[in-house]
Amino acid sequence: MTRLLVPALLALSSLPAAAQDAGNGLSFGGEVKLEYVDSNSSDLVLDGDLGLTWRSGGMLGFDAALDTTYLDDGTDLTNVWAALLLSTGAGEFALGAPRPLVETMSVMPRFSSSRLVDLETGFLRGPMTSFASAQDNGVTPGITYRQASGNLTFGAGYHHLDDSNVDVVEGAMNYVSGATTFFISGEFATVPGTDFSLMQIGAFHDADRFDLGAAFAQLDASSTVHSLRLYGSYDIMSALTLRGDALLVQDASDIYSLSATYAMPSGLFVEGGGTVVNDSDEIYDIGVGFKF
Numbered sequence: 001m002t003r004l005l006v007p008a009l010l011a012l013s014s015l016p017a018a019a020q021d022a023g024n025g026l027s028f029g030g031e032v033k034l035e036y037v038d039s040n041s042s043d044l045v046l047d048g049d050l051g052l053t054w055r056s057g058g059m060l061g062f063d064a065a066l067d068t069t070y071l072d073d074g075t076d077l078t079n080v081w082a083a084l085l086l087s088t089g090a091g092e093f094a095l096g097a098p099r100p101l102v103e104t105m106s107v108m109p110r111f112s113s114s115r116l117v118d119l120e121t122g123f124l125r126g127p128m129t130s131f132a133s134a135q136d137n138g139v140t141p142g143i144t145y146r147q148a149s150g151n152l153t154f155g156a157g158y159h160h161l162d163d164s165n166v167d168v169v170e171g172a173m174n175y176v177s178g179a180t181t182f183f184i185s186g187e188f189a190t191v192p193g194t195d196f197s198l199m200q201i202g203a204f205h206d207a208d209r210f211d212l213g214a215a216f217a218q219l220d221a222s223s224t225v226h227s228l229r230l231y232g233s234y235d236i237m238s239a240l241t242l243r244g245d246a247l248l249v250q251d252a253s254d255i256y257s258l259s260a261t262y263a264m265p266s267g268l269f270v271e272g273g274g275t276v277v278n279d280s281d282e283i284y285d286i287g288v289g290f291k292f
Helices: 002-013 115-120 128-134
Strands: 021-023 026-038 042-055 060-071 076-088 091-097 142-149 152-161 166-177 180-190 196-206 210-220 224-235 240-249 255-263 268-277 281-291
Touching (some): 060 115, 115 281, 128 152, 128 166
Antiparallel strands (some): 021 026, 026 042, 076 091, 142 152, 210 224, 224 240, 255 268
């Protein structure tokens, strides 16, 4: 897999910018990354998120996306999103299998440089709808609504997971004040057995050379778990960014991460870091990817 992916990344990086925008309201973009993770066992992870968008310039539009995380042990977590967009004076409706708003409106960066670590800590931070959908044949029908008014953006959505007979209702709201975005979101799921919910509130500050963020989350299932995420990054130079993350979990092990990313103008990037779980388990990752 590695012998094939690295040349492909190099080939993609040589594509002109026009090849990524077909004009007439049609555009695509995304990211693909191959990483090696060393913890109690070693894992090779291929992660990708590709999106296609069409806008008519009027009322109709279309969004489609594929996001996947594939491990060399055969684990395959894939989501396929596709929705017809209806833009009205009252807001934008997405009908079909839209990507959850809790994901599309999220402003907090990924946790650590490892896509696998980010995925495994996501059940405390969300979006839980996306993770559940990946285990439900990858296609989740639903509807979302989104509206923007000045510095305020808000929306709500409904998603149904056929295989597991789960219904999820979500809501999200962002308020932008200068370089700072304040956000609140919630996901509420009705499942056979115990219902669960995930609420999150926080703020993210995006400055010229540094970013800061904090988010408090409450997960309610058979019990209630609170967590606090703290994030910071600093651009040592235009191409090199150093990031630090902490996830403080009530009555459980805290998680700390330190990582760095070197991004080239072509879209290629190399990143890696280390994650410690309560000063015991250590996880190291290194990866190469392409963003376009």
